[in-house]
Amino acid sequence: MLFRRVAFCALALVWLALAAPAAAAAPGPSPAPSTSASREPVVAPPPAAPHDHPGVRPLLTTAKAVGYLGLAVFVGGLAFLALLWPEGAWDRRVRQLMVAAWAAGTAAAVAGIALQGVYTAMRPLSDVTSPHVWGTVLDDHPGEVWAVKGLLWVLASVVLAWALRAGDRAVRRAPWRVAALAVAFGLVRTTGMTSHATGTARPFLSETADVLHLTGASLWFGGLVILLLGVLRRRRPEELAQVVPRYSMLALGCVLAIAASGLVLAWQLVGSVSGLLDTSYGRLLLAKLAIFALVLGAAQRSKRWVGGRLDLAVRRGGDAATVRPFVYSVAIETALLSVVLVAATLLVTAAPGR
Incomplete structure (x- = not known):
């Protein structure tokens, strides 16, 4: 009899010990009588999603836009000098332009590493110089791409210094052209490694089209800038007769490549x-296509001038009045194409499905 009482008390103490944590974990009044509504589970609201600090994303987008413009001028300038106008490597304005494009691309890459670090870690802009941010940015794929791009701009400085020192003697030689081609391809490829083309159902096809798209845009835009600020400012008849028709053919090939890869x-x-x-990405793409159509209109006007007025401009020794309409057309084409490149930056930072 005593044994039963002791066992009953022990079981009661064990039950109280097990029930006490449950009662402490769920304090409050007992639930109401069971009904169909009360049996439904109560779903707690999800925690707020982390977000980047204000000012970081616009600055990162700006760094990408500056990097796009610097890349286009630098890569297009290298191709223009190597294929169309080697003597331009001695032109003072062209040399300054190439240095400025290299500086813009390098600065954008360095800024992109820091901004990508604070953007990925969702830290304030004041931490952009933090050693921790710079140390952890390489653990993220976009940060790795920015770092590789920065190293490629360092290699690009060697190619640029070579051309600045030796002029057309370097630009005409195969070793310089191979080095320039390797650096240019690396810069174009790393620029596309953070685009939406890497996440499609057919990544190889999309990435190949992306490289072709960026290459065509760079050759077209960079060539326009060199043509406008270099060849047309000099107005030398022999250069007009030799360079302008060749660039017209190159630009036509770039337009076809951009259109096919863009589709x-x-x-x-x-x-x-x-x-x-129905999406903001699609509407932004339509806006880009509309501006691109305007660029094609200006390019068609330039092409008509080349076909009908270039010979007259050469015979008149590069007369300013004869060349001026072509200069205006090229300037408009360059300005509109720069807007297209900025729109491409916005497309890269936007979500395709939204």
């Missing part, structure tokens, strides 16, 4: 007419 990228990223019309 592939648009289909891979948007995928439907509704995605093109």
